[in-house]
Amino acid sequence: MLINRKDVSRMLLIEDNGGGMDPDKLRQCMSLGYSVKGKLANTIGQYGNGFKTSTMRLGADVIVFSRSCGKDSKSVTQSVGLLSYTFLRSTGKEDIVVPILDYERKEREWNKILRSSADDWGRNMDTIINWSPYSSEAELLEQFNLIENHGTRIIIYNLWEDDQGQLELDFGSDQHDIQIRGVNRDEKNIQMAKQYPNSRHFLTYRHSLRSYVSILYLRLPPNFRIILRGKDVEHHDVVNDMMMTEEVTYRPQSGADGLPKDINVIIG
Template sequence: MIQNGATFVIVDKTSNPRDGSPALLVQDDGGGMDPEAMRRCMSFGFSDKKSKSAIGQYGNGFKTSSMRLGADVIVFSRHLDDRSLTQSIGLLSYSFLTRTCHDRIVVPMVDYELNLSSGTLDVLHGREHFASNLSVLLKWSPFSTEAELLKQFDDIGSHGTKIIIYNLWLNNDGNSELDFDSDEKDICISGDTKKVDTIPAWKAVNEQLIARRYHHSLRVYLSILYLRIPETFRIILRGEIVEHHNIADDLKYIEYILYKPQSVGSVEGAVVSTIGFLKEAPRVNIHGFCVYHKNRLILPFWQVVSYSDSRGRGVVGVLEANFVEPTHNKQDFERTSLFQKLEGRLKEMTWEYWDYHCGLIGYQIKKKSQPPASHYSSHFTGQSSVQESVGLNKTYMVSDRVKGRLDVAEQSIPISSHGRSMQGLPMKRKEHVDLVKIEKVKRQAGTGGKTSLQPLNGIGNHLRDEETQNLLQENKKLRAKCLEYDKRGEELTIKVEELKNEMREVQREYGQLLAELKSLDAVKDEKDVNVVEIDIPYQLQSGS
């Protein structure tokens, strides 16, 4: 849609003119589809989306999604290019196929082309073919005449597409699955909405979060559907623009972790995962990763772990995984080996983040023993993946996980989304330790047995001692910058207060001057009135 040049998409309620039943309208101002592209769209199993930005592969996304909402869908599309302007109408009707006992899928379509010389629409693909398809459209679509069909193009403009899904499915209670009445600015799932004022306060916090509301609110789901939205693009739901929401903005104590999945000895890509606690943690029992593919949300709040004893509570992450392929309905990923590796890494990432940061939200940090050497090598030698902690502006830092495994005495400051140190993080400043010297002493003294040396040897393949020292030095510089920013922030705060005081003083003086001016005006008006009262009799007397 966006790749096709659209600047907006409208989602709204409309009605079936035949019986007045509710229908769903989806309309955009993209490039539209010419007759051939329309046939590809309406046919099952065809797709030409092979670009890096398009996510469709199987050609069934439109069909399966529309059929999930209603029994029938009619599509109007206008396409304009250098050679011609075409209009196409297609019908995908489950009602038509079942009631006419078709044993194969039949999609009636009619196409028009604008005759530039006469300014009229010419029929394409022959009159007989056109008449046969038109008769089916007029019988099974919401529109009973050709004029009504063509009128649907009036608000499309020179190019664009309009989709109307009608005969919407009903739930077990006999009501439409789509609820248009509970919120006039939203479309909800019937029966899934909960009135916050009827539930306890501690549950109300949970219910108001996006992680809960996206299940039943289309507005909330659309707000997180895209990881990034161009400034020129708008989603308009029931007449009101949907505000884009970045889930990472809901997190605190953020870390950025670089993950490089590998397959058959080669790196498949690089993914930076944003991970942190929900701002409402630990009051909420929400956790999981929002996984995007080529900018589109595939798995919202994917729970890669089943936490027990609260381990992992409130941990949420966001990432864009373009190296795995989504399923045809865009609701899951193909279960490939790369996907399984991703799932395993996200599990470990959740545990690691929780174990080293749970104290920030009031939980007791449990002292954990160092994992075996094979655990290090799987993460840091690149045999299955390469993982690093990434700071803001792509500055590489040693994360708490690395420090815990290396037993580095100098701790780095985890940075938030604003580049400032996290408040409340327990920190102990120790004297700098040279890892190279320590390792040499261990080997010479014979105290560094095989078990204690294995982790350092495993990590050494990825982070050499010299690089570690450089990272620690960089960490010191970043810490100094943070302190400098804090100092500048305090100075600016004082300056703001001084300016506010000066502004209040100026406003007070302005009020006094304004009051004096008003009093002077009142005196002047009173004098003018007295002059008039004296002059008028004088003029009358001289005139007599």
């Protein structure tokens, strides 16, 4: 969680130290409906709207910083892009405008990448400064220093509020968790989770990000960590929760010899 310097509101930070995105990849990421997986059925990322819809579900605006070393580890670039519902609504834009700025490193200096003209660069810079949590180019560049060699920082701000004026995301109930208020929060299940800690993931994953992320992956790759609010998420294999077993006799059609064959299947 971060604090917006302009209005002292809370912001949500998601960051990684992966390979980052080069200028073209960032544009693809922030373009509605673009997907390199469009022809692949039954796969995540097929329609190219996941990043946009998920961030906009949490807050009105998102700014993305990404640094990439390129395929050859020599073409080092960094880019910042803004997708702002507040900007589009306040300015009455009929088309979705996503200002993006790119830099490339030559020796030890970061130089601007002008994809069209210096005027376009200036307009993009003005838009990002006016509608983002940052007030100058220097403040934008500070965010890249936090990425180090490569990776991505996603900052979601102007987080949505409920009908009572409270943030939909609950940062206060657990200092190492982010939870959801409202219908997904079942107080009965929360109390049961305290009474039956071995079942807490099943009882709380609908409102607790820590519980949800802990069971998100069946297996974690080596050296892969998920850190939530300064504390590692402990991976939980849901297979271990299957403590009750039941043996069912499956009776298929007759075999080639005309005799029925029983197959015992163990579930759980």
